[in-house]
Amino acid sequence: MAVLAAPISRETGWSQQWIYGALSLAILVSGMLAPLSGRIIARTGGRAMLAASGGILALGLTLVGLSHTLWLFLLAWTIIGVGMAMGLYDALFATLGTLYGGTARRAITSITLISGFCTTLVWPFCALLIAWLGWRHACFAYAALLLISVFPAYLYSLPAGGGQTSGAARHKMSGKQAAIPRDLFWLLCAIFTLASVVMTAVSVQLITLLQSQGYTLAAALAISTVLGPCQVASRVVDMAFRRGHPVWTTLFSVGLVALGLVMLALFPQLALIGMLLYGAGNGLRAIVRGTLPLALVKPEEYAIIAGRMARPALIGQALTPLIGGWIFQHFGAQATLLLLCVLALLNVLLTLVLKSRMSPARAS
Structure with missing residues (x-):
């Protein structure tokens, strides 16, 4: 959407608020279905659903390319939201955890390492397609790529079956006896939601926040480019220390994010260092989403717990651009940045509480 929004707005006359609102709608749908x-x-192991996600996303993108009315555009992104719930990080990590248990951590880390190059590769490729074919045919091209790649790739790489959760186990997790203590569950939800909110707000407003600190547009863009390499570098480091408990990775993640944002707010002349720290912490966030719950529950319970944890985080992610934009408009850049610092520091506190409440066996 970062590349598509401008050409869509120029051709259709729709406001970018509506265009980006369609993306928020997709994320919200994804969260509700998680x-x-x-x-x-x-129940099934996830192989068939992940494979089918490519077809659903392709259908949504095809409708985006055919959209000449706003209601069809919003419907298309609703369908894309369904595909996101079926095939993005949360579903993939849940499938790997269900199939491979504790040994899935290496695969999860490797996948996040590869996906760290996503915007580096996909944004220029999307811009090239738009310049060559126009935005509508670029959507059709992406839909075709999804159909010919995602479906066969999942069928080839993942084993059939693998669902391990019995009806009795699902009933147990839906009742009073949860797979993990209720306080740990809600602490995890709060930590993941705050991390998603902060990440989304920074992604949307970073350039403006840097400009408010006295940087030119060119300088702000240059500083923002360090985030991708830092995210990838932090994931490489995590691979070297993967034997440690994920709660320590979580603490490093939220701590680096908070330190980077505080440095940007209090020492704007050190914004580059602040964004290096923030980028490293945010890079670990994707790993933590998959590995921390996996360390706390049994593999057969992991998919259900991960799905429940994903809902508040995705809803928060969907609402953040709207709420963050309102705060920025009414209270200014500095107040927005200070609020992000408070949220990030709160996440550090919640992570410390989580570690203190975990049993020694769970935290080692």
Whole structure:
């Protein structure tokens, strides 16, 4: 959407608020469906659903390319939201955890390492397609790529079956006896949601926040480019220390994010260093989403728990651009940045509370 929004707005006359609102709608739909995806993965192993996600996303993108009215455009992104619930990080990590248990951590880390190059590769490729074919045919091209790549890739790489959660186990997790203590579950939800909110707000407003600190547009763009390499570098480091408990990775993640944002707010002349730290912490965030719950629950319970945890984080991610934009408009850049610092520091506190409440066996 970062590349598509401008050409869509120029041709259709729709405001970018509506265009980006369609993306928020997709994320919201994805969050509402995340628990259902978790239950399906627990029953079936997830292979078929992940493979089918390519077709659903392709259908949504095809409708985006055919959209000449706003209502069809919003419907298309609703369908894309369904595909996101079926095939993005949360569903993939839940499938790997269900199939491979504790040994899935290496695969999860490797996948996040590869996906760290996503914007570096996909944004220029998308811009090239738009310049060559126009934005509508670029959507059709992406849809075709999804159909010919995602479906066969999942069928080839993942084993059939694998669902391990019985009806009795699902009933147990839906009742009073949860797979993990209720306080740990809600602490994890809060930590993941705050991390998603901060990440989304920074992604949307970083350039403006840097400009408010006295940087030119060119300088702000240059500083923002360090985030991708830092995210990848932090994931490489995590691979070297993967034997440690994920709660330590979580603490490093939220701590680096908070330190980077505080440095940007209090010492704007050190913004580059602040963004290096923030980028490293945010890079670990994607790993933590998959590995921390996996260390706390049994593999057959993981998909259901991961699906439930994904819902508040995705809803928060969907609402952040709207709420963050309102705060920025009414209170200014500095107040927005200070609020992000408070949220990031709160996440450090919650992570410390989580570690203190975990049993020694769980935290080692």
